[in-house]
Amino acid sequence: MWSTIKEKLxxxxxxxxxxxxxxxxxxxxxxxxxxxxxxIDGQYINLIDSLFTAVSAVSVTGLTVINVSETYxxxxxxxMMLILQLGGIGIMSxxxxxxxxxxxxxxxxERQLIMTDHNQYNLSGVVKLIxxxxxxxxxxxxxxxxLLAVYFTQFYETWGEALLxxxxxxxxxxxxxxxxxxxxxxxxYANDYFVQTVNIFLIVLGAIGFPVLIExxxxxxNKNGAFRFSLFTKITTIxxxxxxxxxxxxxxIVEFNKxxxxxxxxxxxxxxxxxxxxxRSGGLVTIDVSTFTEPTQLVLxxxxxxxxxxxxxxxxxxxxxxxIAMLFxxxxxxxxxxxxxxxxxxxxxxxxxSYAVIILAIMMSxxxxxxxxxxxxxxxxxxxxxxxxxxxxxxxSMGITPDLSTPSKLIIMMLxxxxxxxxISFLFMIGGNNQKAKYHYPKExxxxx
Amino acid sequence: MWSTIKEKLxxxxxxxxxxxxxxxxxxxxxxxxxxxxxxIDGQYINLIDSLFTAVSAVSVTGLTVINVSETYxxxxxxxMMLILQLGGIGIMSxxxxxxxxxxxxxxxxERQLIMTDHNQYNLSGVVKLIxxxxxxxxxxxxxxxxLLAVYFTQFYETWGEALLxxxxxxxxxxxxxxxxxxxxxxxxYANDYFVQTVNIFLIVLGAIGFPVLIExxxxxxNKNGAFRFSLFTKITTIxxxxxxxxxxxxxxIVEFNKxxxxxxxxxxxxxxxxxxxxxRSGGLVTIDVSTFTEPTQLVLxxxxxxxxxxxxxxxxxxxxxxxIAMLFxxxxxxxxxxxxxxxxxxxxxxxxxSYAVIILAIMMSxxxxxxxxxxxxxxxxxxxxxxxxxxxxxxxSMGITPDLSTPSKLIIMMLxxxxxxxxISFLFMIGGNNQKAKYHYPKExxxxx
Ligand SMILES: [K+]
Ligand SMILES: [K+]
Numbered sequence: 001m002w003s004t005i006k007e008k009l010x011x012x013x014x015x016x017x018x019x020x021x022x023x024x025x026x027x028x029x030x031x032x033x034x035x036x037x038x039x040i041d042g043q044y045i046n047l048i049d050s051l052f053t054a055v056s057a058v059s060v061t062g063l064t065v066i067n068v069s070e071t072y073x074x075x076x077x078x079x080m081m082l083i084l085q086l087g088g089i090g091i092m093s094x095x096x097x098x099x100x101x102x103x104x105x106x107x108x109x110e111r112q113l114i115m116t117d118h119n120q121y122n123l124s125g126v127v128k129l130i131x132x133x134x135x136x137x138x139x140x141x142x143x144x145x146x147l148l149a150v151y152f153t154q155f156y157e158t159w160g161e162a163l164l165x166x167x168x169x170x171x172x173x174x175x176x177x178x179x180x181x182x183x184x185x186x187x188x189y190a191n192d193y194f195v196q197t198v199n200i201f202l203i204v205l206g207a208i209g210f211p212v213l214i215e216x217x218x219x220x221x222n223k224n225g226a227f228r229f230s231l232f233t234k235i236t237t238i239x240x241x242x243x244x245x246x247x248x249x250x251x252x253i254v255e256f257n258k259x260x261x262x263x264x265x266x267x268x269x270x271x272x273x274x275x276x277x278x279x280r281s282g283g284l285v286t287i288d289v290s291t292f293t294e295p296t297q298l299v300l301x302x303x304x305x306x307x308x309x310x311x312x313x314x315x316x317x318x319x320x321x322x323x324i325a326m327l328f329x330x331x332x333x334x335x336x337x338x339x340x341x342x343x344x345x346x347x348x349x350x351x352x353x354s355y356a357v358i359i360l361a362i363m364m365s366x367x368x369x370x371x372x373x374x375x376x377x378x379x380x381x382x383x384x385x386x387x388x389x390x391x392x393x394x395x396x397s398m399g400i401t402p403d404l405s406t407p408s409k410l411i412i413m414m415l416x417x418x419x420x421x422x423x424i425s426f427l428f429m430i431g432g433n434n435q436k437a438k439y440h441y442p443k444e445x446x447x448x449x
Numbered sequence: 450m451w452s453t454i455k456e457k458l459x460x461x462x463x464x465x466x467x468x469x470x471x472x473x474x475x476x477x478x479x480x481x482x483x484x485x486x487x488x489i490d491g492q493y494i495n496l497i498d499s500l501f502t503a504v505s506a507v508s509v510t511g512l513t514v515i516n517v518s519e520t521y522x523x524x525x526x527x528x529m530m531l532i533l534q535l536g537g538i539g540i541m542s543x544x545x546x547x548x549x550x551x552x553x554x555x556x557x558x559e560r561q562l563i564m565t566d567h568n569q570y571n572l573s574g575v576v577k578l579i580x581x582x583x584x585x586x587x588x589x590x591x592x593x594x595x596l597l598a599v600y601f602t603q604f605y606e607t608w609g610e611a612l613l614x615x616x617x618x619x620x621x622x623x624x625x626x627x628x629x630x631x632x633x634x635x636x637x638y639a640n641d642y643f644v645q646t647v648n649i650f651l652i653v654l655g656a657i658g659f660p661v662l663i664e665x666x667x668x669x670x671n672k673n674g675a676f677r678f679s680l681f682t683k684i685t686t687i688x689x690x691x692x693x694x695x696x697x698x699x700x701x702i703v704e705f706n707k708x709x710x711x712x713x714x715x716x717x718x719x720x721x722x723x724x725x726x727x728x729r730s731g732g733l734v735t736i737d738v739s740t741f742t743e744p745t746q747l748v749l750x751x752x753x754x755x756x757x758x759x760x761x762x763x764x765x766x767x768x769x770x771x772x773i774a775m776l777f778x779x780x781x782x783x784x785x786x787x788x789x790x791x792x793x794x795x796x797x798x799x800x801x802x803s804y805a806v807i808i809l810a811i812m813m814s815x816x817x818x819x820x821x822x823x824x825x826x827x828x829x830x831x832x833x834x835x836x837x838x839x840x841x842x843x844x845x846s847m848g849i850t851p852d853l854s855t856p857s858k859l860i861i862m863m864l865x866x867x868x869x870x871x872x873i874s875f876l877f878m879i880g881g882n883n884q885k886a887k888y889h890y891p892k893e894x895x896x897x898x
Binding site: 254294295298299302325326328329332333337349351352353355356358359360362366369370373374379380381427 | 703743744747748751774775777778781782786798800801804805807808809811815818819822823828829830876
């Protein structure tokens with residue numbers, strides 16, 4: 001029977017494996033969240049809300065229809081952390097373990113998911129790499145948890161409570177889970193720059209992409225200086241930095257005389273920086289985003305739609321997709337069809353992929369916004385915010401999540417799922433097998449734009 | 450001196466010629482609208498509003514900060530019609546005349562603007578073709594004017610008045626100008642299916658694209674049946690039809706129990722059909738669009754953003770751009786990189802173009818929405834509606850146009866201009882000369898989406 005499963009897995013396409021992994025992870029998480037002892041006595045959570053929480057946690061989004069601290073026991077909260085790890089570290093480590101398990105030779109595409117262009121990894125190298133990924137992430141989480149737990153001792157009566165809050169906050173930030181057990185995200189720490197700075201570092205390290213972390217580690221341990229960062233690392237890191245800075249700047253400027261009126265510059269700056277970081281897909285907030293003006297909410301929505309780096313705990317169309325679209329546009333307007341950057345040429349197929357991802361993401365988001373607008377009676381901006389937050393697996397919300405009807409909850413769940421899996425995987429899953437055209441038709445031009 | 454101008458024109462790129470034509474047309478229109486006798490005595494129109502009206506009329510958009518019938522004399526209204534012709538027929542006929550004038554050999558791209566793939570046209574053929582375009586359009590306008598003028602005699606006291614209203618309505622509909630001299634668009638004819646049907650036909654004939662009209666004429670005059678419609682005509686016409694039907698259906702469904710409550714099915718159907726037609730860029734309305742629900746307003750915005758066929762009087766990203774994006778997505782999800790349709794293969798460069806147009810259009814619209822949101826205090830949907838209406842040169846509005854501040858008016862003017870000129874022309878104008886890469890860099894893959 002085991003060999004039948006192995007055989008079945010062997011014939012699956014990688015994209016389908018990823019999708020399948022998440023289906024299994026969601027089912028498992030759903031079961032974990034229905035275990036006896038998970039809920040606080042007297043708290044009744046219906047099945048759809050448990051499913052919603054499971055999907056939100058596995059996709060490390062953080063949109064929630066319930067209040068975690070008022071719903072789950074300490075045991076339940078530990079389960080939540082487990083699910084966040086399952087989702088956050090999952091795709092990179094466990095996913096690759098599955099491939100190893102079924103003895104499938106790690107092909108180009110699969111290897112790309114863990115490393116862009118370093119061909120030196122053989123099977124045992126991949127195992128080492130995955131262990132390294134897990135080690136790095138657990139290390140980051142441990143350092144974050146330690147810092148926060150020790151700091152939290154001043155706010156909580158017992159060491160145990162401080163530890164629980166510290167560990168949960170660190171896991172939620174590093175996996176970009178966006179959940180909280182304070183009942184009000186990081187609002188209690190709106191003026192605590194230490195907690196915010198730690199959280200920002202954890203969120204960035206989780207969302208910057210595992211290949212970047214691995215390469216950074218290699219760079220730091222490589223004393224002779226011959227190390228070359230991959231094109232992927234350069235592009236994604238620069239784009240991440242641009243988006244973070246641009247988001248901070250835009251929030252700061254737009255809200256300067258509005259929401260930030262009367263605040264000191266550093267208060268306003270930290271509010272801007274933290275919320276900008278959260279769109280890249282942390283999801284934690286230090287301010288009620290529904291109190292921002294609409295232009296800011298729109299900026300946040302666009303940033304969430306873009307999302308984080310590929311091969312990270314974040315979602316959205318991903319930084320590289322936007323980067324390639326921008327590079328393409330610049331080159332095209334200059335009459336060039338090759339994209340040259342950092343002394344390298346972007347492969348044509350990646351330009352195609354970015355196009356497909358952008359078109360599909362826009363169509364999907366538009367359709368979701370429209371459907372939820374028809375189903376609910378919330379303001380347009382609140383719905384746009386909710387949809388982009390789900391697709392970008394950011395998890396920020398203007399507060400409408402618990403009021404959604406079941407059909408809308410299902411739409412949001414689907415968006416979180418697709419946002420996490422990534423549109424490219426989703427596209428190949430729905431699209432079926434690769435096939436080359438067997439013959440060519442004559443070409444004919446069409447007038448465009 | 451004349452030869453110097455000819456020499457200057459000869460060295461210009463076609464895209465720059467188109468842009469230049471519109472600059473000249475706007476300047477001329479602005480002067481026409483400032484002539485003595487144009488304004489009704491006592492009506493003071495400031496320069497920015499005259500410029501806005503000129504840009505709106507030349508780009509045949511129809512967004513207006515003034516009430517035409519209360520502002521302009523009959524002479525002024527005749528000037529308006531002249532400007533609409535300048536804008537509507539302009540790019541196709543006068544634009545090509547300029548090329549002929551300067552003796553420039555009609556190259557592939559220029560010929561495509563009047564005909565996609567029929568290589569049989571030499572210089573004198575092009576002259577014939579342009580004359581044919583003008584003849585066809587004037588014929589359509591004349592038939593429309595006659596039908597409407599005769600019909601209008603029942604509403605107006607004098608034949609002269611009926612004629613003026615008939616001619617203006619026909620010109621405004623055929624050029625997709627979207628202006629009215631009733632002071633309230635076609636709302637007075639909300640239950641007059643004859644006037645609406647005539648208008649729908651005129652709008653569609655103007656927005657379906659000149660190549661389609663020419664090919665249709667050739668097809669009808671070609672008795673032996675050997676005529677083959679071009680790929681362009683097939684794609685644009687089918688997409689036009691799909692958008693028209695889909696728009697009608699969506700408005701009908703969404704508003705059925707809302708705005709259309711208590712109406713007969715044919716009333717609701719005609720409201721849906723007419724407003725759907727107008728997004729493809731007619732701009733005339735039979736209902737106050739601000740009374741629709743937000744999902745409908747969003748549907749209308751998306752439809753206006755898409756716009757009409759290329760080489761037509763409409764704007765937006767154009768039907769073919771969307772069609773190629775959709776075809777690309779379908780083929781890509783099946784693992785194919787060639788787009789095959791109707792026994793033809795789409796050229797790679799056209800896929801690139803559609804990508805560039807879509808990315809640029811979205812960025813431009815987003816930026817405009819954001820800026821106007823910061824500048825004004827209108828609802829998000831009203832601003833989205835206004836921006837997409839300007840870019841799609843549709844001209845429908847939720848009523849905020851006259852209240853816009855000068856900076857916002859300038860943004861809307863720029864959008865109308867770019868929407869009319871077309872993003873491809875705009876892109877090549879800002880991008881400078883074509884240049885081939887002189888050397889290739891090594892290719893490197895990047896993780897997408
Ligand atoms: K999140
Ligand atoms: K129009």
